[in-house]
Amino acid sequence: MNISFADVSLSKPGAIALVVTEGNxxxxxxxxxxxxxxxxxxxxxxxxNFTGKAGSVLEIVAPxxxxxxxxxxxxxxxxxxxxxxxxxxxGGEIVGRLxxxxxxxxxxxxxxxxxxxxxxxxxxxxxxxxxKLRSYKFDKYKTKKKDxxxxxxxxxxxxxxxxxxxxxxATLDKIAGGMFLARDLVNEPANILYPxxxxxxxxxxAKVGVKIEVLGEAQMKKxxxxxxxxxxxxxxxxxxxxxxxxxxxKATDKPVAFIGKGVCFDTGGISLKPPAGMEDMKGDxxxxxxxxxxxxxxxxxxxxxxxxxxxxxxxxxPDGNAQRPGDIVTSMSGQTIEVINTDAEGRLVLAxxxxxxxxxxxxxxxxxxxxxxxxxxxxxxKEYAGLFxxxxxxxxxxxxxxxxxxxxxxxMPMGPAYDKMIDSRFxxxxxxxxxxxxxxxxxxxxxxxxxxxxxxxxxxAGTAMASPATAINQSWGxxxxxxxxxxxxxxxxxx
Ligand code: BES
Ligand code: MN
Ligand code: ZN
Numbered sequence: 001m002n003i004s005f006a007d008v009s010l011s012k013p014g015a016i017a018l019v020v021t022e023g024n025x026x027x028x029x030x031x032x033x034x035x036x037x038x039x040x041x042x043x044x045x046x047x048x049n050f051t052g053k054a055g056s057v058l059e060i061v062a063p064x065x066x067x068x069x070x071x072x073x074x075x076x077x078x079x080x081x082x083x084x085x086x087x088x089x090x091g092g093e094i095v096g097r098l099x100x101x102x103x104x105x106x107x108x109x110x111x112x113x114x115x116x117x118x119x120x121x122x123x124x125x126x127x128x129x130x131x132k133l134r135s136y137k138f139d140k141y142k143t144k145k146k147d148x149x150x151x152x153x154x155x156x157x158x159x160x161x162x163x164x165x166x167x168x169x170a171t172l173d174k175i176a177g178g179m180f181l182a183r184d185l186v187n188e189p190a191n192i193l194y195p196x197x198x199x200x201x202x203x204x205x206a207k208v209g210v211k212i213e214v215l216g217e218a219q220m221k222k223x224x225x226x227x228x229x230x231x232x233x234x235x236x237x238x239x240x241x242x243x244x245x246x247x248x249x250k251a252t253d254k255p256v257a258f259i260g261k262g263v264c265f266d267t268g269g270i271s272l273k274p275p276a277g278m279e280d281m282k283g284d285x286x287x288x289x290x291x292x293x294x295x296x297x298x299x300x301x302x303x304x305x306x307x308x309x310x311x312x313x314x315x316x317x318p319d320g321n322a323q324r325p326g327d328i329v330t331s332m333s334g335q336t337i338e339v340i341n342t343d344a345e346g347r348l349v350l351a352x353x354x355x356x357x358x359x360x361x362x363x364x365x366x367x368x369x370x371x372x373x374x375x376x377x378x379x380x381x382k383e384y385a386g387l388f389x390x391x392x393x394x395x396x397x398x399x400x401x402x403x404x405x406x407x408x409x410x411x412m413p414m415g416p417a418y419d420k421m422i423d424s425r426f427x428x429x430x431x432x433x434x435x436x437x438x439x440x441x442x443x444x445x446x447x448x449x450x451x452x453x454x455x456x457x458x459x460x461a462g463t464a465m466a467s468p469a470t471a472i473n474q475s476w477g478x479x480x481x482x483x484x485x486x487x488x489x490x491x492x493x494x495x
Contacts, residue, residue: 001095001131001132001135001151001152001153001154001155002153002154002155003128003131003132003154003155003157003169003173004154004155004156004157005124005128005156005157005158005159005162005163005165005166005169006156006157006158006162007158007159007160007162008029008109008111008158008159008160009107009158010029010032010033010036010066010068010107010109011066011067012067012068012105012107012156013067013068013069013105014068014069014103014104014105014106014107015068015069015070015071015072015098015101015103015105015106015107016033016066016068016070016071016072016106016107016108016109017071017072017073017074017094017106017107017108017109018030018033018071018072018073018074018108018109018111019074019076019087019090019091019108019109019110019111019113019123019127020052020073020074020075020076020112020113021052021075021076021077021078021079021082021112021113022051022052022053022054022075022076022077022078022079023051023052023078024052024079024112025045025050025051025052025073025075026041026042026045027111027112028111028112029109029111029158030073030109030111033066033071036065036066037063037064037065037066037071038064038065040060040063040064040065040071041060041063041071041073044058044060045058045073050073050075051075052073052075052076052077053075053077054075054076054077054083054086054089055075055086055089055093056074056075057072057073057074057075057093057097058072058073059071059072059073059097060072060073068107069103070101070103072094072097074090074093074094075090076089076090076113079112079113079114079115080115082113082114082115082117082118082123084118084122084126084404085406087110087113087118087123087126087127087130088126088127088129088130088133088406088471088472089130089470089471089472090113090127090130090471091108091126091127091128091129091130091131091132091133091134091472092130092131092133092134092470092471092472092473093130093134093471094106094108094127094131094155095130095131095134095135095152095155096134096471096474098150098152098155099150099151099152100150101150102150103150103152104150104151104152104153104154105152105153105154105155105156106152106154106155106156107156107158108127108128108131108155108156108157108158109158109159110123110124110127110157110158110159110165111158111159111160113127119161119164120159120160120161120164120165121159121161121162121163121164121165121167121168122164122165122168123159124157124159124161124162124165124168124169125157125165125166125168125169125172126172127157128155128157128165128169128172129169129172129173129175129176130471130472131155131157132172132173132176133176133179133472133473134471134472134473134474135152136179136180136183136473136474136475137475138183138184138187138475138476138477157169171301174296174297174300174301175297175301175482175483175486177296177297177300178293178294178295178296178297178300178479178482178486179293179297179479179482179483180293180479181289181292181293181296181479182286182289182290182292182293182294182477182479182480182481182482183289183475183477183478183479184477185198185201185285185288185289185292185293185477186282186283186285186286186289186464186465186476186477186478186479187283187475187476187477188282189282190264190265190281190282190315193264193282193285194237194264194265194315195232195237195238195239195240195262195264195313195314195315196237196238196240198240198242198262198264198285198288198311198313199214199240199242199313201292202214202242202244202292202311205244205292205295205296205299208296208299208300209246209299209302210244210245210246210295210296210298210299211244211245211246211247212242212243212244212245213242213243213245214240214241214242214243215240215241215242215243216238216239216240217229217232217238217239219241220239220241220352223332223352223356224330224331224332224334225241225331225332225352225356226329226330226331226332226352227329227330227331227332227337227348227349227351227352228241228312228314228348228349228351228352228353229329230323230327230329230339230348231263231269231314231316231323231342231345231348231349232314232315232316233321233322233323234269234270234316234317234318234319234321234322234323235314235315235316235317235319236317237264237315239312239313239314239315240313241310241311241312241313241352241353241356242309242310242311242313243308243309243310244291244292244295244308244309244310244311245306245307245308245309246295246298246299246303246305246306246307246308246309247306248298248299248302248303248304248305248306248307249304249305249306249494249495250306250495253305253306253364253495254306254361254362254363254364255305255306255307255308255361255363255364256305256306256307256308256363256364256365256367256489256493257307257308257309257310257357257358257361257363257364257365257366257367258291258294258295258307258308258309258310258366258367258368258369258485259287259291259309259310259311259312259350259353259354259357259366259367259368259369260285260287260288260289260290260291260292260309260310260311260312260353260368260369260370261284261285261286261287261288261311261312261346261349261350261368261369261370261371261372262285262287262288262289262311262312262313262314262349263281263284263285263314263315263316263345263346263349263371264282264284264285264313264314264315265281265282265284265315265316265317266281266284266316266343266345266346267281267316267317267318268316268318268342268343269316269317269318269322269323269342269343269345270318270322270323270324270325270342271325271341271342271343272318272343273343280465280466283371283464283465283466283476283477284316284346284371285311285313285371286369286371286460286464286465286477286480286481287311287368287369287370287371287458287460287464287481288311288312288313289464289477289479290369290460290464290479290480290481290482290485291309291310291311291369291481292309292311293479293481293482294307294309294481294482294485294486295307295309297482297486298486298489303486303489303490303494304494304495305489305493305494305495307489308357308361308363310353310356310357311353312349312350312352312353314345314349316342316343316345322342323339323342324339324342325339325340325341325342326338326339326340327339328426328427329348331351331352331355331449332351332352332355332356333351333352333355333448333449335428335429335448335449336427336428336429337351337424337427337428337429337430337431338424338425338426338427338429338430338431339430339431340430340431340432341431341432344431344432344442346370346371346372346442347370347372347431347442347445347446348431350368350370350446350449351445351446351448351449352449353368354366354368354446354449354450354455355449358449358450358451358453362453363453364453364454364493365391365394365453365454365455365456366450366453366454366455366456367394367398367455367456367457367458367485368446368455368456368457368458369458369460369481370457370458370459370460370461371459371460371461371464371465372439372442372457372459372460372461373438373439373442373459373461374438374461375437375438375439375442376439376459376461376462377461377462379412379439380410380462381462382462382463382466382467382468383408383462383463384408384409384410384462384463385402385407385408385409385410385458385459385460385462385463385480385481386409386410386412386439386443386458386459387399387409387410387411387412387456387457387458388411388412388414388439388440388443388446388447388456388457388458388459389411389414389454389455389456389457390414390447390450390454390455391454391455391456393454394454394455394456395411395456397488397491397492398456398458398484398488399411401484401487401488401491401492402484404487405483405484405487406483407463407480407481407483407484409458409484412439412440412443413440414440414443414444414447418433418437418440418441418444419444419447419448421433421434421436421437421441421444422441422444422445422448428448429445429448431445439459442459443457443459458481460480460481463478463480464477464478464480464481465477465478467480
């Protein structure tokens with residue numbers, strides 16, 4: 001879908017969409033359209049009780065007096081309370097409606113929908129961003145494209161502030177690029193996207209200036225990563241550890257670090273999962289996908305920060321060579337782990353990835369993302385990701401930027417009583433606690449591989465995939481994590 005920016009014009013064919021504020025639905029360009037159509041807009045808003053509340057839509061098909069095939073009015077609420085999310089949702093809703101109506105092109109007028117906080121150019125750019133995010137499709141494996149759903153070819157965003165909008169959107173478009181990359185990676189099936197293929201796709205980030213290193217099993221073995229390697233040992237696919245580096249800050253600045261769980265498929269291993277819904281476990285690399293999408297976005301928009309991304313890529317399979325319950329592995333940290341349940345594999349991968357990142361890069365902070373536990377969905381559903389941390393400041397910053405970006409996090413408790421639950425009879429620790437507090441004991445496990453550095457663990461099992469469709473996301477893989485972390489960097493860690 002092509003997005004362009006232009007000055008306001010009411011004479012284009014195709015559909016016209018007007019983004020309007022509450023109580024002011026028929027001002028500006030809308031008033032002019034109302035005149036041209038002999039009062040059709042006024043009559044329609046009255047009959048439909050349309051006032052411009054956030055999320056409301058009014059569709060007027062083929063009104064008399066203008067070339068346009070239809071006019072859409074999209075409410076974004078009161079100007080004084082204008083939120084970027086309402087603007088994005090309006091943009092998304094427009095594309096959804098155009099697809100259903102099989103309209104190929106639309107003029108989207110963002111005329112009066114701005115505020116003291118959100119300037120006209122930024123407001124229009126947010127509408128464009130929403131439209132772009134909604135346009136995402138993952139249909140590469142459909143050999144027969146369904147013709148019931150149309151494809152929107154072009155959206156012209158019209159505003160007097162079109163130069164400012166174009167500039168503002170240029171950055172958002174790069175973030176969308178990172179989100180789409182993350183969505184693609186999550187949506188890909190595991191026969192296509194196994195660790196080596198994932199690493200190969202990460203190499204493409206070189207084009208935005210991100211430096212890539214890939215470690216294979218031999219190198220990881222030398223480093224002593226027995227915890228990560230144990231997970232992948234039942235798979236015919238080679239495990240990989242990928243390091244991404246973006247150096248946009250001062251040479252002396254410590255990097256910020258992001259670590260992702262990349263289980264390309266999680267069968268559970270010898271502790272085999274039940275068949276129902278197991279296909280969803282192709283998305284068990286959602287953390288690694290988010291880190292990859294984030295690093296792309298940081299590089300593409302030339303963020304003034306030093307950042308590293310480290311992803312542990314494995315496939316968790318049952319096999320004659322697979323790891324067994326009761327096996328004891330030695331992690332890179334030297335700590336030993338009794339593997340009680342081979343299905344609690346994500347923490348085993350992260351243990352070595354966290355240790356490696358911390359020791360090699362001495363980062364300012366570490367944030368890991370992982371589709372780690374089913375239990376986080378029992379606690380929080382699919383609205384919030386679980387946040388676990390040793391640092392109040394970083395936790396507060398993430399809660400704030402998450403709210404602003406629509407990727408929300410909720411902090412969960414940690415502490416010594418939970419930590420005790422993973423003490424093992426035979427080794428330094430075991431990889432599961434009891435059923436109680438399953439997401440918390442998983443976080444306690446990770447914390448045993450974190451020293452003094454500020455650290456956050458985000459459990460994204462509920463948000464990375466199969467999340468409810470919204471105005472701006474209809475994809476199974478949501479790309480969750482790219483937005484919140486990009487915003488964290490932008491607001492707090494760029495020079
Ligand atoms: N990848 C799963 C967690 C998961 C479940 C993610 C559903 C997304 C949707 C993880 O590896 C896992 O299997 N966790 C176990 C841990 C248990 C064995 C302690 C779980 O949640 O049941
Ligand atoms: Mn598992
Ligand atoms: Zn898993």
